[in-house]
Amino acid sequence: MLENRNPISREKFLLEMDEILGLRAGTLRGDEKLEELPNWDSTALISLIVLAESTNNAHISPEEVVGCSTVADLLRLAQVEGSSS
Amino acid sequence: MTSDTKTSPSEMWKAVRLPATAADLLRKRHTLKAELLKQKNLLSTRIAILGGSTTTEVKTMLELFLLAQGIQPTFYESGYNRYGEDVLFENAQLWNFKPDIVFIHTTWHNVSQFPELMEAETTVENRVRSEMARFESLWEKIHTELGALIIQNNFDLPRLRPLGNSEAFESSCRVNFLLRLNTEFASYARKHSRFLVNDILYLSAQVGLEAWHDYTYWYNFHMALSPTATVELARNVAGIVKAVYGRSKKCLVLDLDNTLWGGVIGDDGVQNLILGRDHPVGEAFLDFQRYVKGLQRRGVVLAVCSKNDIENAKEGFSHPDSILRLEDFSVFKANWNPKPENIREIARELNIGLDSLVLVDDNPAERALVADQLPEVSVPDLGSDASRFAEILEHERYFEPDKVVQDDLNRSGYYSSNAQRSTYQAGFHDYGEFLASLEMTAQIGAFSPVYLERITQLINKTNQFNLTTRRYTSAEVEAISQDPSFVTLYGRLADKFGDNGLVSVLIGRVLGETVELDLWLMSCRVLNREMEFAMFDALVEQCQARGIGKIVGVYIPSKKNNMVTGHYASLGFTRISESSPGQESWRYDVPEPYSGRTRFIRRTAGTLPTVANA
Numbered sequence: 148m149l150e151n152r153n154p155i156s157r158e159k160f161l162l163e164m165d166e167i168l169g170l171r172a173g174t175l176r177g178d179e180k181l182e183e184l185p186n187w188d189s190t191a192l193i194s195l196i197v198l199a200e201s202t203n204n205a206h207i208s209p210e211e212v213v214g215c216s217t218v219a220d221l222l223r224l225a226q227v228e229g230s231s232s
Numbered sequence: 233m234t235s236d237t238k239t240s241p242s243e244m245w246k247a248v249r250l251p252a253t254a255a256d257l258l259r260k261r262h263t264l265k266a267e268l269l270k271q272k273n274l275l276s277t278r279i280a281i282l283g284g285s286t287t288t289e290v291k292t293m294l295e296l297f298l299l300a301q302g303i304q305p306t307f308y309e310s311g312y313n314r315y316g317e318d319v320l321f322e323n324a325q326l327w328n329f330k331p332d333i334v335f336i337h338t339t340w341h342n343v344s345q346f347p348e349l350m351e352a353e354t355t356v357e358n359r360v361r362s363e364m365a366r367f368e369s370l371w372e373k374i375h376t377e378l379g380a381l382i383i384q385n386n387f388d389l390p391r392l393r394p395l396g397n398s399e400a401f402e403s404s405c406r407v408n409f410l411l412r413l414n415t416e417f418a419s420y421a422r423k424h425s426r427f428l429v430n431d432i433l434y435l436s437a438q439v440g441l442e443a444w445h446d447y448t449y450w451y452n453f454h455m456a457l458s459p460t461a462t463v464e465l466a467r468n469v470a471g472i473v474k475a476v477y478g479r480s481k482k483c484l485v486l487d488l489d490n491t492l493w494g495g496v497i498g499d500d501g502v503q504n505l506i507l508g509r510d511h512p513v514g515e516a517f518l519d520f521q522r523y524v525k526g527l528q529r530r531g532v533v534l535a536v537c538s539k540n541d542i543e544n545a546k547e548g549f550s551h552p553d554s555i556l557r558l559e560d561f562s563v564f565k566a567n568w569n570p571k572p573e574n575i576r577e578i579a580r581e582l583n584i585g586l587d588s589l590v591l592v593d594d595n596p597a598e599r600a601l602v603a604d605q606l607p608e609v610s611v612p613d614l615g616s617d618a619s620r621f622a623e624i625l626e627h628e629r630y631f632e633p634d635k636v637v638q639d640d641l642n643r644s645g646y647y648s649s650n651a652q653r654s655t656y657q658a659g660f661h662d663y664g665e666f667l668a669s670l671e672m673t674a675q676i677g678a679f680s681p682v683y684l685e686r687i688t689q690l691i692n693k694t695n696q697f698n699l700t701t702r703r704y705t706s707a708e709v710e711a712i713s714q715d716p717s718f719v720t721l722y723g724r725l726a727d728k729f730g731d732n733g734l735v736s737v738l739i740g741r742v743l744g745e746t747v748e749l750d751l752w753l754m755s756c757r758v759l760n761r762e763m764e765f766a767m768f769d770a771l772v773e774q775c776q777a778r779g780i781g782k783i784v785g786v787y788i789p790s791k792k793n794n795m796v797t798g799h800y801a802s803l804g805f806t807r808i809s810e811s812s813p814g815q816e817s818w819r820y821d822v823p824e825p826y827s828g829r830t831r832f833i834r835r836t837a838g839t840l841p842t843v844a845n846a
Contacts, residue, residue, distance in 0.1 A: 169262030186262065189453065190292055194258035196448075197459050201255040209452040 254459035268299035280331035282315035284342035285456035297470030347404040379707040388436040471629030478693025487593035508553035516618035523622040535563040583756035667832040670727040679713035695792035765829035789814040
């Protein structure tokens with residue numbers, strides 16, 4: 148993975164995820180199961196990959212995303228500041 | 233494009249537009265779509281996307297770009313890589329979908345046979361023919377059985393060139409083979425009116441092949457294009473669709489100082505303007521002028537809106553290196569009035585809506601003022617670097633042409649001669665005298681193949697003098713022109729100042745002894761010339777020839793056609809019903825004998841059938 152020079156905050160990342168999924172801002176808390184989220188589809192997955200790369204310089208692969216089952220997993224993958232390793 | 237919501241779609245779009253990165257669009261797609269769908273009077277269209285690879289994101293992006301143009305698509309999406317099977321085996325869902333447009337999203341991955349290394353030229357040529365036959369069989373089936381307009385990707389180039397630079401000229405190599413196929417696609421497009429090429433060869437060059445093809449997205453999702461590339465593809469296709477529906481802009485309004493030349497003409501004088509090849513900035517302005525001249529040559533109307541004394545402003549065009557000349561501009565506003573005021577006048581003089589204008593101005597304060605007071609006017613963020621003006625202007629595809637028709641080439645001439653008519657009219661006290669002095673002649677006839685492209689163009693972009701605002705694709709217009717159950721009329725109008733071209737269209741559906749008018753429109757170029765009387769006289773003649781005793785006119789109100797509210801009443805129709813709010817039906821019983829309404833227009837021979845379109 149590329150070195151993460153300017154990590155995005157957890158709060159900002161969750162707000163971005165709200166937008167990607169078409170949810171009201173502040174909906175996601177970070178512990179949700181992905182399969183239970185509305186609009187979690189291939190386009191959302193791609194949006195997340197593009198988002199992580201453009202904001203965090205974090206290159207994440209589709210296999211890694213597919214391997215995630217919760218939003219918390221995504222936060223770790225995207226090297227979000229404050230996410231547990 | 234206006235909306236009743238607090239944030240207009242154009243403002244919403246601007247908020248994420250510059251640059252409209254894949255990240256922005258993907259992240260905000262739900263919000264953007266919801267906002268854009270709040271627009272009133274969206275034009276509906278049915279688009280079938282037939283993919284040679286994954287098309288989910290293509291559809292997502294294309295929908296957003298189309299909504300931003302006021303076009304609401306309904307999509308059919310083929311299964312993965314089933315672009316051929318869906319057509320050849322007449323997929324019932326596709327056939328029942330009845331698309332207006334079929335977009336074939338294929339790429340170099342979908343070439344079925346590349347030459348073998350060092351194959352003979354004749355064998356390579358046979359492969360080209362075979363590949364073309366495969367695609368032509370799809371296109372012909374779509375045309376004849378679905379009647380849809382086709383937008384077909386040409387071929388991009390692969391990232392890898394196993395034979396290096398030789399691939400450009402060795403006929404058995406992939407690059408050369410793909411370029412030959414693109415030449416064949418272009419040739420097909422020139423010969424077929426309902427076939428357009430989406431030039432992904434150009435787009436991929438613009439984006440760069442490494443950004444165009446991303447192996448991560450290809451191997452994981454079979455997306456032939458990266459998300460970034462998909463944005464540019466969707467923008468381009470939306471531009472094509474917008475042009476097909478007549479929604480391209482009509483007029484480029486230009487500032488002068490530091491927009492068309494470096495320097496301030498009022499302070500520096502013409503001799504000190506920075507323009508020409510002796511100076512890098514001057515050369516950039518020269519190239520921008522050349523670009524603008526190119527737009528004007530193919531039908532974009534030019535206007536000047538400058539804060540300058542008019543004599544100074546005009547003098548700038550006497551610079552020996554100036555490519556643009558005064559006569560290139562249909563309207564010239566140089567004064568100290570606020571620019572929004574001048575721009576309103578420009579629209580009024582040209583008889584076009586504000587939403588048909590694009591302002592190019594290097595001054596951010598002026599741009600902000602116009603954008604604030606006239607949100608319908610497109611105001612790209614030009615910046616101050618002249619070397620980028622043309623690129624920024626082009627990026628939004630404001631002036632995308634459908635196919636350039638002869639009338640486009642003459643368009644700025646029409647607007648210039650219209651300005652002459654306005655000045656001439658000011659010398660008359662009696663309007664009838666003025667009309668008589670114009671020595672107008674009209675050619676009115678049934679739809680003729682030579683005019684079908686212009687007729688289709690007019691149908692899809694005329695808003696004000698339009699009784700029903702019904703839109704038709706070119707396939708539908710062609711079908712109507714050949715169907716004896718329709719009465720069709722086109723009208724051309726000329727006068728002593730010039731030829732206005734084809735300016736009016738009428739389509740009537742014959743039902744027994746009645747003809748119901750599906751469509752009646754007229755270009756704003758010829759308002760108040762009584763051309764509608766000439767068209768009506770021709771319509772009555774057709775009715776008499778065909779034994780039709782009753783004409784039913786329909787008026788469907790829209791945001792822009794208020795001017796024709798009283799049209800049928802003025803012709804002597806009687807209102808017979810009102811259905812959905814505002815929609816009216818009017819009736820006219822053709823009298824015997826009939827006294828023509830035309831007073832000031834002499835009709836010349838057009839093609840009117842003596843029997844019903846037989």
